[in-house]
Amino acid sequence: MAHQWQFEFGTPSRAGYHNEEWSKKMQSIGLMPSHNGKPGGKKTGQNMSDYVISGSFFEQSYNQLVAENCIVTWYDRIILSSNLAEPIKAKLEEEIKQIQIDGGNESKLKEKELIINALSKIEIIQMKPAGNNGDKNKKKYTCPGCDNNVWGKPKLNLICGDCLKKFELNDI
Template identity: 40%
Template sequence: MSIRKVPTHQTYAELQQAYDHFNNALFDGGLPNCLITLQREKRSMGYFSSQRFVDAQGTYTDEIAMNPAYFAVVPLIETMQTLVHEMCHLWQFHFGKPGRGRYHNEEWASKMEAIGLMPSSTGQPGGARTGQLMADYAIEDGKFVKACADLLTQSFCLTWYDRFSHADAPRSAAERLDISVGGGAPPYIALPALTQALASSATSTSNGAQGDESLPVKPTGNSNRWKYVCPCGTSVWGKPKLKIICGSCESPFTSPDAARLSTNSESA
């Protein structure tokens, strides 16, 4: 008798497993539980909202929202990086003094660095350490990288991915560490079935299938450019049908746009 898959149970159990793992590894198990949700906030991989939910007994809990639009198109380490970034906001709300509004202050920046994530306004070395809109990158040999490697050795994965959300994700310097940590390629490249499903999603939508039109396959205004990605996770945009090789891993870039065209021509 086959076990029935329950996507809701699988998805939220996996996110809770990651939360518990990083809570123990990076915060000494001191963070309270929160409600993890999936939200498609444009141009945001996640956010933290304090005391966002309340139960029938009047007990409050915080929210950490993760954007599923990016799960398929960034390496797993970057999705985990987003989760830990928001966990650091949760830590500051309960044990520190958050900045006003969305401001990421020095206390938050110091905690981020202590757990192995370097705050950066650009997501790259040299960016501002504090500010309104902040990204980060993983510190080589830092606590986060080691904790992420431990999680991935437990056969951890995200089971479900959004077919219609092939978004252009903000990139970070974490991609340099993907191979050493594991799960170096974005899932839509590393998993053949997912590659095919994403490649065919544009065709399904054009044939009348219901998709999320607010999350286009290509960025608006760049219809004459393709996205190219190498196995180490590096991505670039360029003219159609380019043949390029990654300077970091010396592997050829592949393009999901080319895969979509190939699928369309084969089905024509």
């Protein structure tokens, strides 16, 4: 979201570079940029990670959402099928057991339980493939006068703008 903010209201750097403006925005919402994902890492650079700033707005908001048992759902082109979700749930359940054995952190326990709950509610949906939406009906047309090519629906009536000849359908 900080990237989107910078695109809309700031001054983005070259592709992939995270500049000081982006870094300050991240910090203002409670995420510390770090080139290595650890405290003390560089705050700007090409490949960046981040971590939550203790006591920040981000951490307070997250804790409030966890306390309210909030679950955010979204759809993505990459769908996590139920057979992929099961091993993740099993791993989380083992982590919960270990936290309980260690007499561990209640917020970590609740976080893992929320994830398991969300995974159990995953809906498998069919999404259209990215790209040309699977359109296999496009045909290639070639101008007999100047060999220009175009692609389009079958049965188009196309005239070349360069030599004014009618494009011919290529049955390749």
